[in-house]
Amino acid sequence: MVPWCGAVSELRPLCGARVWIPDHAEVWRVAEVTRGYREGDTVLHVRLEDGSVLTHPMEPRPPPLCNPDCLSGANDLVALSHLHEPAVLHSLRRRFLEANSIYTYCGIVLIAINPYEALPIYGDEVIRAYSGRQLGDMDPHIFAVAEEALGQMVRFGRSQSLVISGESGAGKTASAKYAMRFFTTAGGCHGDASMEEKVLASSPLMEAFGNAKTTRNDNSSRFGKYLEIGFIQEKSREPPSKPTCWRSPGSPSRWVPGVEWEPHPLEWEALRLGLPA
Ligand SMILES: Nc1ncnc2c1ncn2[C@@H]1O[C@H](COP(=O)(O)OP(=O)(O)OP(=O)(O)O)[C@@H](O)[C@H]1O
Structure with missing residues (x-):
């Protein structure tokens, strides 16, 4: 998945835009850009939803943009304006938790x-x-x-x-x-x-x-x-x-070599009935 295409200088996240910031615990967190990107900036200034502010490096690639709320949760991911990992995960999560789907x-x-x-x-x-x-x-x-x-x-x-x-x-x-x-x-x-x-x-x-x-x-x-x-x-x-x-x-067998064969109850049943293996 390619969250952003083109050179960093072409992207210019605007002040107020919402982006996804990688997070150790939650994988991705939403943040708001507090200072618009200018040519030559090496970091993006953002504020997380809990109010904490931080800077995020613009290299190797800037943080992916959030979709408008009305789009995330759509029943076809093709409808998303920005299709990248956090957008896919967020949409699936919303559908699972909110729409029970x-x-x-x-x-x-x-x-x-x-x-x-x-x-x-x-x-x-x-x-x-x-x-x-x-x-x-x-x-x-x-x-x-x-x-x-x-x-x-x-x-x-x-x-x-x-x-x-x-x-x-x-x-x-x-x-x-x-x-x-x-x-x-x-x-x-x-x-x-x-x-x-x-x-x-x-x-x-x-x-x-x-x-x-x-x-x-x-x-x-x-x-x-x-x-x-x-x-x-x-x-x-x-x-x-x-x-x-x-x-x-071409695909490897899932049998693990060295693991002792354990008969399954149904196998015993098949053998007892004289069914061919
Ligand atoms: N749609 C579903 N609704 C309810 N339970 C489900 C559903 N899909 C999977 N499960 C449950 O999840 C468990 C694992 O599913 P399943 O055996 O189909 O996985 P699998 O992908 O075939 O795994 P493996 O590759 O290890 O064989 C099962 O107990 C199954 O009942």
Whole structure:
């Protein structure tokens, strides 16, 4: 992210402008410029919200400008006048704390914040509300992205991909499950609860063999995942779906060498039932 472009002399933060100052405890803090930048100034004079005054060096780059309050918190980061790290963090924080919203768009990319609690935003009525709607018609949601993919597939008869990425514990697996729930419900399996069960039932088995408890996630996938769902004409899904899983080519395995194998309760269950590994 590039908070400022161009030479320092072109930027000239005005007196009264609000800028972001890096902070050890809060990462970024808002400050007001108390003396406009003049050619040759090496520091910017600012006042923090708690009243303390300080100077901030203009090199290697001046502090990033704050967005107007009416823009930060917009449901699409593209709407921000200044797009840089503190603006993104502030917007996501405001949406999460003030609007209770874990989802934000950045163009066609959906950003999700893990709420670490069950939210009432994944029910059938929400799936129905997002079904058939255009991306951008409604609040950002994983269902909107899933609907976009489903709609494109139906309209153009072409396979679609959802790429879900993030650090460990970010909620990739949960997001994939919500997307699959949307596909099974909105993709032509209305009223067939067993279809959703069948699609999601593969997860515990895969998790039994490939998941482990880590410091970041109690049920962390220790492998890359590739899930493929086949559909037949008229938006019906081809039973059974074909979830497959392997280490992504080129990406290192998450298995830690030297760590002793610990059987997972579900693995014992699979072995007891005589299921193939
Ligand atoms: N949208 C959500 N709503 C509620 N809980 C969530 C959501 N997303 C994630 N979680 C919770 O956060 C925890 C970690 O999520 P998840 O396992 O999906 O992370 P991950 O990105 O797949 O992690 P890893 O890369 O380690 O496998 C889970 O317990 C999950 O229930």
